[in-house]
Amino acid sequence: MSVSVQQADFDVGMETSALSAGDDGAGAVASFVGLVRGEDIHAMTLEHYPGMTEKALAEIVAQAHTRWQLRRVRVIHRVGRLLPGDRIVFVGVSSSHRGDAFAACEFIMDYLKTRAPFWKKEDTAAGGRWVDARESDDSAASRWEK
Amino acid sequence: MTIKLLYFASLRERLGTPGESLELPAGVDSIAALRGHLAARGGDWQVFATSTSLRAAVNQAMAGPEAGVKAGDEVAFFPPVTGG
Numbered sequence: 521m522s523v524s525v526q527q528a529d530f531d532v533g534m535e536t537s538a539l540s541a542g543d544d545g546a547g548a549v550a551s552f553v554g555l556v557r558g559e560d561i562h563a564m565t566l567e568h569y570p571g572m573t574e575k576a577l578a579e580i581v582a583q584a585h586t587r588w589q590l591r592r593v594r595v596i597h598r599v600g601r602l603l604p605g606d607r608i609v610f611v612g613v614s615s616s617h618r619g620d621a622f623a624a625c626e627f628i629m630d631y632l633k634t635r636a637p638f639w640k641k642e643d644t645a646a647g648g649r650w651v652d653a654r655e656s657d658d659s660a661a662s663r664w665e666k
Numbered sequence: 667m668t669i670k671l672l673y674f675a676s677l678r679e680r681l682g683t684p685g686e687s688l689e690l691p692a693g694v695d696s697i698a699a700l701r702g703h704l705a706a707r708g709g710d711w712q713v714f715a716t717s718t719s720l721r722a723a724v725n726q727a728m729a730g731p732e733a734g735v736k737a738g739d740e741v742a743f744f745p746p747v748t749g750g
Contacts, residue, residue: 554750566749567675569742572726597749609750629750635728637742638749639675650676653719653746 522593523577525568527600530610539592539614546591550621551612552629558604561642566599566608569637573597576636584613584628588620595628597638627664634661667737674744677720680710690737697722698731700741719746 524530532553540546556564581593596610611628615621640651672685694703701722705715714720722729723742735741 568749569672569674569723569726569744572723572742575726633750634747636749637674637723637744637747639745640748641675650745651748653748657750 522581522595523574524596525570525573525577525599526596527598529598529607530596532607532610535594535596535610535612539594539612543591543614545616546614547616548618548621549612549614550618550625551610552625553607554609554629556602556604556606556608561604561644563601563603563643565601565641565643566597567639567641568597568599572637577632580628580631580635583631584624587627588615588624589617590615590620590624593624593628595632597632597636599638630657630661630664633657669735669737670740672740672742674742676745677713677743680713682710690735694735696731696735697724697729697733697741700735701731701743714743720744721746 536549536551539549577595577597581595584590584593591614594610594612598608602608609632611625613621613624615624634657642649642651667690668687669690670685671688673681673683678684691703694700701714705712721744722733724733724735725740
């Protein structure tokens with residue numbers, strides 16, 4: 521399955537290897553791992569909309585396939601309580617040549633940030649605080665809209 | 667004529683409920699009309715009238731204010747997403 525929403529951690533090495541295992545046509549694998557920044561938080565809780573989350577991610581992956589020549593795509597997003605340094609998200613893409621893999625990986629992350637129904641709540645010394653959406657994420661996503 | 671309503675994240679906390687089953691009143695046939703109906707409850711529910719950032723989904727797909735709402739639909743309201 522190319523999309524997973526799960527509480528459990530994932531193995532970056534295993535996931536990256538699986539993108540090209542047994543595929544002689546794969547010439548490039550690009551991946552991204554997002555982490556919990558721990559500068560001023562104790563923990564972070566990720567809430568999501570079960571059902572819609574998986575659909576939104578599958579739709580983003582399908583769009584990436586129409587834009588670039590991709591071989592395999594893997595998206596994993598964790599939910600629940602995470603600690604500083606924990607992995608949150610994995611996006612991996614394999615393709616014949618590097619350009620498609622690099623671009624698709626970035627596109628999927630940009631769209632995930634603005635279209636997939638996840639919400640972060642930070643646990644800070646001052647109490648719980650919902651993370652505000654950032655305008656820079658919207659502009660990062662909008663650059664693909666042409 | 668009922669719909670399933672879901673609220674997420676800061677909106678869920680503010681309203682004090684993750685969702686409800688709602689008998690759809692006559693004339694409430696769009697996201698905009700539904701927001702007006704919920705805002706009329708007053709108190710914290712006025713966020714449906716005052717918030718410009720609130721997002722909506724109908725049957726698990728993002729939906730604008732003009733999107734239709736009909737019996738049996740699953741309608742969700744939530745703040746802008748912050749995953750990744």
